[in-house]
Amino acid sequence: MLTLFAQIDQPAFVRPDIDWHAVAPELLLLGLGALLTMLDLIFLDRIRRFIPTLTGLAFLVPLIPILTLWSQSDDLPRVMFDGAYVVDRYSLALKVLFLLSGYVVVLLSSDYMAEGDYYDSEYYQLISASILGMVVMSSARDLVSIFIALELISIPAYLMAAWRKRDLKSNEAGLKFMLMGVFASGIMLYGMSLLYGFAGDTRLSAVAEALDRGESAPLITLAIVFTAIGFGFKVSAVPFHSWAPDTYEGAPTPLTAFLAVASKSAGFVALIAIVLVGFSTQADVVEPLMWVLAALSMTVGNLIAIRQTNIVRMLAYSGIAQAGYMLAPLAVYGETFEGTTNPANAIVNYLLVYAAMNLGAFAVVILVARKTRSGEISSYGGLMNYSPGLGAAMTLFLFSLAGVPPVGGWWAKFQIFNVLTQNASWAGISLAIIVAVNSVIAAFYYLNVAKQMWFMPAPDLDHTPIRLPAPLATALAITLVATIVFGILPGIVGDLSDFTSLAAR
Amino acid sequence: MLLNQYLLLAAALFVIGVFGVLTRRNGVLVLMSVELILNAVNINLVAFGTFHGDIAGQVFALFVIAVAAAEVGVGLAIVLLIYRNRRSIDVAEANLMKG
Numbered sequence: 001m002l003t004l005f006a007q008i009d010q011p012a013f014v015r016p017d018i019d020w021h022a023v024a025p026e027l028l029l030l031g032l033g034a035l036l037t038m039l040d041l042i043f044l045d046r047i048r049r050f051i052p053t054l055t056g057l058a059f060l061v062p063l064i065p066i067l068t069l070w071s072q073s074d075d076l077p078r079v080m081f082d083g084a085y086v087v088d089r090y091s092l093a094l095k096v097l098f099l100l101s102g103y104v105v106v107l108l109s110s111d112y113m114a115e116g117d118y119y120d121s122e123y124y125q126l127i128s129a130s131i132l133g134m135v136v137m138s139s140a141r142d143l144v145s146i147f148i149a150l151e152l153i154s155i156p157a158y159l160m161a162a163w164r165k166r167d168l169k170s171n172e173a174g175l176k177f178m179l180m181g182v183f184a185s186g187i188m189l190y191g192m193s194l195l196y197g198f199a200g201d202t203r204l205s206a207v208a209e210a211l212d213r214g215e216s217a218p219l220i221t222l223a224i225v226f227t228a229i230g231f232g233f234k235v236s237a238v239p240f241h242s243w244a245p246d247t248y249e250g251a252p253t254p255l256t257a258f259l260a261v262a263s264k265s266a267g268f269v270a271l272i273a274i275v276l277v278g279f280s281t282q283a284d285v286v287e288p289l290m291w292v293l294a295a296l297s298m299t300v301g302n303l304i305a306i307r308q309t310n311i312v313r314m315l316a317y318s319g320i321a322q323a324g325y326m327l328a329p330l331a332v333y334g335e336t337f338e339g340t341t342n343p344a345n346a347i348v349n350y351l352l353v354y355a356a357m358n359l360g361a362f363a364v365v366i367l368v369a370r371k372t373r374s375g376e377i378s379s380y381g382g383l384m385n386y387s388p389g390l391g392a393a394m395t396l397f398l399f400s401l402a403g404v405p406p407v408g409g410w411w412a413k414f415q416i417f418n419v420l421t422q423n424a425s426w427a428g429i430s431l432a433i434i435v436a437v438n439s440v441i442a443a444f445y446y447l448n449v450a451k452q453m454w455f456m457p458a459p460d461l462d463h464t465p466i467r468l469p470a471p472l473a474t475a476l477a478i479t480l481v482a483t484i485v486f487g488i489l490p491g492i493v494g495d496l497s498d499f500t501s502l503a504a505r
Numbered sequence: 506m507l508l509n510q511y512l513l514l515a516a517a518l519f520v521i522g523v524f525g526v527l528t529r530r531n532g533v534l535v536l537m538s539v540e541l542i543l544n545a546v547n548i549n550l551v552a553f554g555t556f557h558g559d560i561a562g563q564v565f566a567l568f569v570i571a572v573a574a575a576e577v578g579v580g581l582a583i584v585l586l587i588y589r590n591r592r593s594i595d596v597a598e599a600n601l602m603k604g
Contacts, residue, residue: 144565151572158579162586171590172599174583179535179596182576183526186542189569190519193549197512200557202565246602 022078022087024065025095026135032058033128040121048121052110052471055124059103059131066092066099083203084142090348094138094269097352100478101262102131104359107475108366109254123163126156127258134266141277143192143202146270147185150234153266154181157259161251173250180233180243188230194223195278204278212281221285227274228289234267235323238296248316253369256312257362260319265351268326272344275330283334291331291427298324298438306445310375311365314445318401319358321442326350328435329419332428341422346415353408353486357400360479363472364394371466372459377449382458387466391453393480400483402446403439408486413439511552518545532584532594536577543573 020027036054039047069076070092077088105127113120133152140146158181162174196202198220199210214220229240236244248256279286301321308314329343337343365375367390372379384391400409413435420432468476518541525538547566554562588594 144561144568147565148568148572151576155572155575155579158583162583165586166590168590169601171583171587172601175532175587175596175599178580178583179526179532182536182539182580183542185576186522186539186546189546190542190549193515193546193553193565196550196562196565197553197556200553200559202561249602 019078025062028062029132037125051121056106059099085139086141091138095135098134101355104475105258107471110471111469112254130156137266138269141204160255163252169250173247176243177247184230184233187226191223191226207278208280231271236320237293238300241320245313245316253366261355261358294324294327295434302438302441311377312375328431335423341418346419350412353412356479356482357397361397363475380452381456383453386463395450398446398450402443406487408483411490508556515545515548530595530597532596536580
């Protein structure tokens with residue numbers, strides 16, 4: 001064994017240069033999260049009331065260094081640790097997405113948790129840890145940092161899914177999520193260890209080069225498939241989706257919104273980095289895999305969503321279908337693209353719109369459940385009569401999810417079509433047809449909820465308007481504005497696929 | 506160095522682990538099977554690291570060990586929670602939600 005180690009001949013350790021400005025958002029979030037944990041331990045019940053507000057602030061403060069970094073865009077990309085950690089426009093935009101979705105999730109949680117009689121402030125500390133993982137993930141260009149970020153996102157989420165300790169459904173949600181998650185990350189790690197074996201280096205750019213000159217094609221395919229399975233689980237792509245509906249239904253609803261939006265987006269960010277950078281030379285292996293995952297996810301997700309009667313389960317299956325749309329551009333990523341129409345741009349823009357509209361839909365679900373105490377779609381009857389504002393907002397979110405103009409969703413979907421059809425390849429066109437058929441199927445069940453709200457009577461004839469607490473109203477306002485703005489001003493965030501920097505060394 | 510032997514050992518451990526996860530119904534044994542998978546990964550990483558003369562493999566393995574400890578800590582907490590409420594850690598019995 002000693003001879004094993006003796007063969008490693010490394011130079012003395014030199015401290016790498018750290019660009020403090022570039023890592024300021026992560027450090028701020030880490031520092032504030034730790035500070036809140038300590039405050040909570042010292043002051044206990046005296047501070048618990050303020051923890052949600054403080055956590056919300058802790059998510060907004062890191063936006064300041066992100067803005068200053070963005071304004072000095074001449075200095076971008078900032079590359080650290082030999083290309084393992086990259087700060088560019090793409091990663092900055094995603095950091096804003098994650099911090100803002102974290103903020104909205106905190107707004108959604110504060111009333112739910114305060115009324116739930118469960119351990120309170122630890123929930124917010126776990127959310128901060130998870131959001132920190134996502135912020136790190138958007139910059140990670142290295143197998144180790146991607147793995148650490150992924151686990152930092154997932155492990156707190158396992159705990160939060162099982163949050164309602166005495167509720168058997170919540171226990172079951174946590175158990176299924178945890179067992180599937182741990183298993184999937186084990187498979188993914190085995191794939192990553194093989195990738196490291198090919199490259200002798202954990203950076204994605206080095207992995208790409210090594211795979212290009214690799215001789216052992218079957219092993220490369222095995223490594224790619226195993227790695228993809230881990231992310232397939234994270235983004236709940238069929239056939240790795242079985243945990244999602246049960247976990248979404250059993251977990252606390254704000255956490256469901258968090259899993260459906262933030263956690264899924266983080267999975268996609270990792271997938272973009274690893275496919276577009278690490279597997280950039282292996283399109284002939286990855287493209288068919290992504291084609292199958294995308295086609296299966298949207299078809300299976302939509303077909304099962306039709307027969308759901310519980311709105312959270314319906315949104316879970318619709319989320320699986322939406323993951324399919326977002327996987328679709330990866331099925332053609334090896335082709336050449338011009339201008340802003342390219343897979344990374346299409347996926348990131350879809351993620352932004354998806355976060356806005358899905359968080360909005362969950363905000364309405366939480367509000368309606370406060371009154372009706374039910375998650376059944378039939379309980380949405382008469383919503384337009386007693387809470388027209390809420391009904392109109394939900395209609396807008398549903399139209400956006402279905403891809404009806406002029407709200408955000410249609411434009412995001414249009415981008416996907418553009419990417420798929422640009423080169424008129426067989427794979428792209430066939431997948432575009434599947435996306436089109438699926439959009440029609442999806443419109444059926446989204447509009448079914450709208451029909452309930454507009455034309456059906458309230459099931460219990462209780463017409464008291466729904467009370468709108470301030471945090472939930474703020475969350476609703478943010479998501480509503482974002483959904484509309486993305487629709488009427490398409491391309492407002494600009495081109496986010498800075499490819500040279502995505503592949504930076 | 507004979508890289509093959511290490512890789513074969515890791516592959517065997519990995520397959521045993523996957524088999525355990527898919528067939529065991531006891532929550533704790535599922536977690537132990539996942540540990541087998543993660544240890545297979547560690548053997549792979551250290552063997553490849555030595556083969557390439559690169560320290561990153563061992564560092565990666567250390568990270569995997571630390572994260573595996575955290576995962577099992579959380580996993581056992583959830584299994585314990587299930588045991589308190591149901592008096593059983595049979596994962597196949599957790600089927601309240603379907604469809």
